[in-house]
Amino acid sequence: MTLIESVSLRRVLDSRGNPTVEADVLTQSGGFGRAAAPSGASTGEYEALELPPMEAIAAAREHAVPRLEGSVHAGNQRDVDAALHAADGTEDFSEIGANSAVAISMAASKAGADVLGAPLFQHLGGTFRDADRSFPVPLGNVVGGGEHAADATHIQEFLSAPVGAPSVAEAVFANADVHAAVAEILADRGIAAAKGDEGAWAPAVSDAEAFEIVDEATSRVEDAVGFEIRFGLDVAASELYDADAGVYRYGDVERTSTEQVEYMAELVDEYDLAYVEDPLDEDDYDGFADLTDRVGDRTLICGDDLFVTNVERLSRGIDEGAANSILIKPNQIGTLSDAFDAVELAQRNGLDAVVSHRSGETEDTTIAHLAVATGASFIKTGTVGGERTAKLNELIRIAEEAV
Numbered sequence: 128m129t130l131i132e133s134v135s136l137r138r139v140l141d142s143r144g145n146p147t148v149e150a151d152v153l154t155q156s157g158g159f160g161r162a163a164a165p166s167g168a169s170t171g172e173y174e175a176l177e178l179p180p181m182e183a184i185a186a187a188r189e190h191a192v193p194r195l196e197g198s199v200h201a202g203n204q205r206d207v208d209a210a211l212h213a214a215d216g217t218e219d220f221s222e223i224g225a226n227s228a229v230a231i232s233m234a235a236s237k238a239g240a241d242v243l244g245a246p247l248f249q250h251l252g253g254t255f256r257d258a259d260r261s262f263p264v265p266l267g268n269v270v271g272g273g274e275h276a277a278d279a280t281h282i283q284e285f286l287s288a289p290v291g292a293p294s295v296a297e298a299v300f301a302n303a304d305v306h307a308a309v310a311e312i313l314a315d316r317g318i319a320a321a322k323g324d325e326g327a328w329a330p331a332v333s334d335a336e337a338f339e340i341v342d343e344a345t346s347r348v349e350d351a352v353g354f355e356i357r358f359g360l361d362v363a364a365s366e367l368y369d370a371d372a373g374v375y376r377y378g379d380v381e382r383t384s385t386e387q388v389e390y391m392a393e394l395v396d397e398y399d400l401a402y403v404e405d406p407l408d409e410d411d412y413d414g415f416a417d418l419t420d421r422v423g424d425r426t427l428i429c430g431d432d433l434f435v436t437n438v439e440r441l442s443r444g445i446d447e448g449a450a451n452s453i454l455i456k457p458n459q460i461g462t463l464s465d466a467f468d469a470v471e472l473a474q475r476n477g478l479d480a481v482v483s484h485r486s487g488e489t490e491d492t493t494i495a496h497l498a499v500a501t502g503a504s505f506i507k508t509g510t511v512g513g514e515r516t517a518k519l520n521e522l523i524r525i526a527e528e529a530v
């Protein structure tokens with residue numbers, strides 16, 4: 128029923144105005160799915176490879192499409208993704224591009240769900256999906272800099288975390304309120320701010336001042352809504368790390384690895400951080416393990432560039448106690464099956480899964496369904512801006528359907 132009839136690929140715009148790959152999958156019974164690849168700016172060194180979109184499209188048309196059309200069922204995600212791997216033949220999708228691969232993989236999942244008449248989260252999560260599991264808490268980027276905005280904070284993302292929200296909708300609106308509160312505080316302080324790639328405010332303030340502002344904004348909104356709102360960080364420390372000198376550079380301030388662990392542990396305690404992503408360089412499993420050992424009982428230490436949604440890197444991290452959560456980005460690894468494998472390995476070993484957008488996004492909502500299907504603890508997908516609200520609003524709709 129879900130046999131793939133055709134796969135078409137095109138170039139569309141992403142939120143940064145760059146081209147990206149969009150795939151349409153049509154099944155013989157008329158099921159249809161469309162999905163587009165997101166794109167990172169602070170990409171991890173070990174991610175699957177994104178090719179220039181026209182190259183990725185040409186390669187996928189030549190190698191992947193003929194293996195799928197008339198041969199593979201869209202409803203069988205493992206077969207779709209195995210065909211993509213077979214068509215590519217490399218470890219990192221450097222032949223057809225992880226952007227083509229992930230667009231086709233996600234589009235096929237939607238076509239499969241369409242034929243079954245099931246919502247995507249249900250198709251991906253299966254009939255035995257635990258409907259009682261709580262919904263993912265949205266982490267909302269409210270202040271940011273790093274690779275996502277020039278002349279702003281060194282730390283890439285300050286993330287509102289409404290951990291006490293009674294519903295996903297209230298969490299989504301709380302994050303928007305925190306974003307608005309940050310704007311008010313900036314205005315009171317006479318600080319002008321544009322927005323970065325993910326819609327977060329990108330003021331030219333020190334990291335220390337950003338902590339003050341976000342702390343105040345989350346407290347204000349917490350008082351107004353009456354449930355707990357903490358905050359967290361994506362340090363994206365690989366971008367700060369100077370491997371030759373062996374130090375993290377925050378402008379003129381340098382920190383050794385040991386000092387970086389110390390600094391992160393202090394921040395966790397001073398601000399009661401709920402979440403710290405990539406506090407150390409992507410090769411520093413030891414530093415990650417050290418920090419997790421010190422503060423992992425009271426906060427999530429999450430590996431993004433460290434793990435790149437890759438089960439091999441995650442296995443090493445589990446063995447070494449390097450983190451207690453993993454960021455899941457399907458385009459880092461190229462297919463939904465690979466992303467699911469990473470979530471399952473993490474959850475089996477007691478790690479939390481955090482499903483994430485990229486800084487370059489489209490209106491695609493697959494990750495909202497993925498987060499619900501896998502029972503992820505958090506979803507990081509921005510706060511405002513159409514390509515971010517596409518996912519957040521989809522989560523609100525899913526919550527209605529999934530009760």
Ligand SMILES: O=C(O)[C@@H](CO)OP(=O)(O)O
Pocket residue numbers: 166167168169170171274284325361363431483484485486487
């Ligand atoms: O580092 C990250 O977690 C992401 C998303 O916030 O950024 P990018 O897509 O630029 O890698």
Ligand SMILES: [Mg+2]
Pocket residue numbers: 361363404405431432
């Ligand atoms: Mg990150």
